[in-house]
Amino acid sequence: MSLEIIDYHPELREHFTALNIEWISTYFIVEPHDREQLEDPEEYILSKGGRIFFAEYENKIIGTVAMIKISDTTYELAKMAVSPAYRGLGAGLKLGEHVIAEAKKLGCTYLFLESNQKLTPALTLYKKLGFIEVPVGDTPYERANYKGEMYL
Numbered sequence: 778m779s780l781e782i783i784d785y786h787p788e789l790r791e792h793f794t795a796l797n798i799e800w801i802s803t804y805f806i807v808e809p810h811d812r813e814q815l816e817d818p819e820e821y822i823l824s825k826g827g828r829i830f831f832a833e834y835e836n837k838i839i840g841t842v843a844m845i846k847i848s849d850t851t852y853e854l855a856k857m858a859v860s861p862a863y864r865g866l867g868a869g870l871k872l873g874e875h876v877i878a879e880a881k882k883l884g885c886t887y888l889f890l891e892s893n894q895k896l897t898p899a900l901t902l903y904k905k906l907g908f909i910e911v912p913v914g915d916t917p918y919e920r921a922n923y924k925g926e927m928y929l
Contacts, residue, residue: 780839780868782875785818785829792838793818793829796858804896810917814856818843827852830875832859832868839863842872844880852880854890857899869899873906881929888929891921900925 794815814821832840840859908925
């Protein structure tokens, strides 16, 4: 019964999409920028140097996260989602730690994320991972009223 982080494979695309649509639509409206990334992650994330990871538990995909490349030294931690039935197992923490480790390997010096103030468990996780709250600034998301950053 171990929780493992695995890399994206095309056959896992449906999990990336479904997990994210599930959490976004629970709290917010799925926005056009979400749809672009979720419906074609190969084009909007992977082809630009980004990465996608999954949390696998007992042969089930229970969570996912993306690293979106902004520049050679800047990445965004995005599209993190864990199935409600599997929350509390530490999948979010493990996914976040994996992104930070991978970002360092890729030469990233600045990692950021955008979220919403009402997602208290997520904000608590980001703080535990080491993200510091900063002003939001420009964002493609209506729902983003929180920004966290870290220098690696």
